[in-house]
Amino acid sequence: MKIIVICSGGLDSVSLAYKVAAEHELVGLLSFDYGQRHRKELDFAAACALRLKVPHQIIDIREIGRHLGGSALTDDIEVPDGHYAEESMKITIVPNRNAIMLSIAFGVAAAQKADAVATAVHGGDHFIYPDCRPAFIDAFQLMQNQALDGYADVTLYAPYVNISKADIVSDGAKYNTPFAETWSCYKGGEHQCGRCGTCVERREAFHLAGIDDPTNYEDPHFWAVATGNLCAQEIK
Template sequence: MKTIVICSGGLDSVSLAHKVAAEHELVGLLSFDYGQRHRKELDFAAACAARLGVPHQTIDIREIGRHLSGSALTDDVDVPDGHYAEETMKVTVVPNRNAIMLAIAFGVAAAGKADAVATAVHGGDHFVYPDCRPGFIDAFQTMQAHALEGYADVMLHAPYVNVSKAEIVADGARNGTPFAETWSCYKGGERHCGRCGTCVERREAFHLAGVEDPTEYDDPDFWAAATSAFSAEEVK
């Protein structure tokens, strides 16, 4: 199955790229520059493509991103600290981001005669992002079947949509993913901050998976307190 992977350069999508390379025919990685503050992640996507020996394209949609205002990922809004699944993390939503990226990716796949587009959305995303949930994935596939009817038959491959981040770490380890060569932190500093939602989720995932975390964090211990605080709120 000739597959294009949407790769941000993060742990999930790089793990997915390695998974697809091992199980299918990886024909390229596709990234998007939407004006994200942590755009250094794109360098990690490029490095992943080079490592796997496939083409890498970065599509510039910054003009679109400029109109999707109000998110801490694109605007001058503080990225909150804490557990990824907390209500405060909704400030990191970029409206319709996945739908826009997937629509472009499906066009690229159809034009290039690929069989599938793979995306690394996962179960942990369901709390915050409506365009990462199984209902969206199923509906998008149905929509694309109509949009490309008679021209191309492209499948949406989302193998992580119902699994946890810890399971992605375990899967990535099985496929030889070099986790140190991935970027998650939304703050985009020199090192992972260790405090934002994606850093907390990343650190927690390695812990739960029983896999050594090679990431350098400015605050490597914050995740434990953030996770405990979130769990305590969930019990109430």
């Protein structure tokens, strides 16, 4: 199966790229510049494509992003610290982000004769992001079946949709994913902050998977204090 992976440069999507490269035919990585404050993640996606020796396309949808205001990921709004399970994390929603990106990706896949588009949405996203839930994945596939009827048959491949980020770390390790060469932090600083929702989730995932976290965090002890996991003090 020929698959295009939507790759942000984060831990989940880079792990997915390595999984697809091992199990299927990876034909390329597709990234989106929507005006995110952590745009440096796209450099990690580009580096992933180079390592896997596949084409990498960055689609500029910044003009669309400018009309999706009110998110801490795109506007001058402070990114909250803490776990994704906290209500405050809803400020990181970019409305319809995945629906927009997937629609474009399916068009690209149809034009390039790919069999599937892969997305790394996972179970940990369900609480905050409605366009990461299984119901959305199923509905989007039905919509695309109609949108491309008679022209192309493209499948939405979402192998992580019902599993945790810790499971993704375990799966990524199986395929030798270079976790240190991934970017999760929403703040886009010199190093990953260790405090925002995606950093806390990342640190927790490595802990639960029992795999060493190679990430250089600006605040390596925040997760330990926030969760009461004193063993996290051992992180680098």
